[in-house]
Amino acid sequence: MPSALYQPLATLVGDEEDQDDQEQLHYYYQHPQLSAGEKLPPPTLGTRRSRSIAGNRRRVWLLLLVPCCIVFFYFMFSPQSLGLGNNNTNWDAVDDYLPHNGIDSTNTHALNESLMICSESHEDRRLFMQDKPRSAYAQLPVIYFVTPTYPRREQIPELTRLAHTLLHVPRLHWLVANDRDRCDKFLDNMLNKFGIPFTYLASPMPSKFRNTKPAPRGVANRRAALQWLHQRNLTAGVLYFGDDDNTYDLRLFSEIRQTQRVSMFPVGLIAEYAVSGPVVRNGKVVAFLDSWVAGRRWPVDMAGFAVNLAYMSQYPNVNMPFKPGYEEDLFLRSIGLRIDQIEPKGNNCTEILVWHTQTKNKKSPTVRIDSALLNDRFNLGALFHSLKVMGVASASDTEGPRAVISKNGKGKPLSYFLS
Numbered sequence: 001m002p003s004a005l006y007q008p009l010a011t012l013v014g015d016e017e018d019q020d021d022q023e024q025l026h027y028y029y030q031h032p033q034l035s036a037g038e039k040l041p042p043p044t045l046g047t048r049r050s051r052s053i054a055g056n057r058r059r060v061w062l063l064l065l066v067p068c069c070i071v072f073f074y075f076m077f078s079p080q081s082l083g084l085g086n087n088n089t090n091w092d093a094v095d096d097y098l099p100h101n102g103i104d105s106t107n108t109h110a111l112n113e114s115l116m117i118c119s120e121s122h123e124d125r126r127l128f129m130q131d132k133p134r135s136a137y138a139q140l141p142v143i144y145f146v147t148p149t150y151p152r153r154e155q156i157p158e159l160t161r162l163a164h165t166l167l168h169v170p171r172l173h174w175l176v177a178n179d180r181d182r183c184d185k186f187l188d189n190m191l192n193k194f195g196i197p198f199t200y201l202a203s204p205m206p207s208k209f210r211n212t213k214p215a216p217r218g219v220a221n222r223r224a225a226l227q228w229l230h231q232r233n234l235t236a237g238v239l240y241f242g243d244d245d246n247t248y249d250l251r252l253f254s255e256i257r258q259t260q261r262v263s264m265f266p267v268g269l270i271a272e273y274a275v276s277g278p279v280v281r282n283g284k285v286v287a288f289l290d291s292w293v294a295g296r297r298w299p300v301d302m303a304g305f306a307v308n309l310a311y312m313s314q315y316p317n318v319n320m321p322f323k324p325g326y327e328e329d330l331f332l333r334s335i336g337l338r339i340d341q342i343e344p345k346g347n348n349c350t351e352i353l354v355w356h357t358q359t360k361n362k363k364s365p366t367v368r369i370d371s372a373l374l375n376d377r378f379n380l381g382a383l384f385h386s387l388k389v390m391g392v393a394s395a396s397d398t399e400g401p402r403a404v405i406s407k408n409g410k411g412k413p414l415s416y417f418l419s
């Protein structure tokens with residue numbers, strides 16, 4: 001099997017040989033034992049003949065040497081001898097990579113679809129934040145994006161997805177408040193790597209609420225964020241409560257950044273109407289559309305409003321009580337909101353810029369895998385280690401449904417991998 005390594009070596013050897021070969025033969029033929037510049041004595045017949053015989057012998061030796069060198073270099077530097085190839089050639093494995101007499105492809109046919117292309121663009125028109133220096137955004141108010149989060153198997157994927165939205169947004173400080181009684185190295189590392197300015201808080205729900213139904217989820221986290229803003233005396237910028245599982249349109253950030261007191265906008269996929277938001281008339285909020293009123297003056301979703309910090313700082317008793325379902329209402333009451341002050345966003349509340357998407361919650365499984373497969377001979381040990389750190393899944397030798405490990409469509413016994 002010719003390889004990239006073999007090719008250049010062979011040409012290199014060949015090229016040098018060709019050149020040296022000619023130069024050297026030429027040299028030896030004319031000046032067998034003299035350095036250049038020395039004058040040759042007038043040759044006799046005999047010496048001339050012996051010289052030319054010696055020259056021919058050298059030429060033969062050199063001609064023999066060239067292929068030898070090539071063969072030698074090939075075996076020295078072939079991918080196999082360098083350990084780059086598959087050393088432990090296993091016929092079973094080789095068999096798998098051969099085309100199986102075409103059996104796999106006889107059941108299928110070449111694609112022959114009639115396409116209905118609705119639209120297409122080959123022009124990359126994206127605007128990247130990096131197109132401008134950070135200083136170009138320096139005058140924009142900072143958005144304090146508060147994300148309550150809690151350990152569960154979907155936590156890391158949700159935060160990853162949210163981070164990749166926030167990576168597009170300039171002048172944003174991400175407050176990640178985790179429902180855990182201690183700081184977590186993994187989360188800390190992960191948040192650091194995104195490069196977004198952030199504060200990571202450990203803000204567990206007080207134990208007395210843990211067993212109440214419904215539990216006031218995310219409240220301790222938002223309270224911690226409010227406390228942090230107060231402690232840092234942050235009285236400029238915009239506060240927004242953005243859960244880790246929502247979907248955010250990037251236009252939302254441009255809209256809420258201009259909030260003077262409190263801005264509001266519809267949220268998609270809320271409860272029975274699949275929407276919750278203000279009713280707007282002549283550019284003013286006059287009422288609310290939400291399927292669960294329950295006496296709330298401000299029947300809005302947590303993701304449906306933003307607050308200017310200069311405005312909020314005028315209300316020292318800003319609060320968010322532990323009262324499930326009433327967090328938004330009681331928070332907005334604590335900052336003295338009046339309906340005529342509300343700034344409708346999203347084109348007078350006609351557009352959805354945020355969606356209350358929810359990921360299915362499932363318990364993180366324990367997968368039974370023999371410990372012989374979890375050592376460093378395979379990837380599975382390290383893979384399940386990282387899944388455990390992220391709270392996604394764990395592997396056990398004794399518990400859980402046995403993991404099927406298959407090859408060519410068939411589950412294989414442990415012995416197959418250990419032999």
Ligand SMILES: *[C@@H]1O[C@H](CO)[C@@H](O)[C@H](O)[C@H]1NC(C)=O
Pocket residue numbers: 282283347348
């Ligand atoms: C909202 O409605 C008001 C009154 O009709 C109008 O003046 C204003 O331009 C509208 N705003 C937007 C962003 O469309």
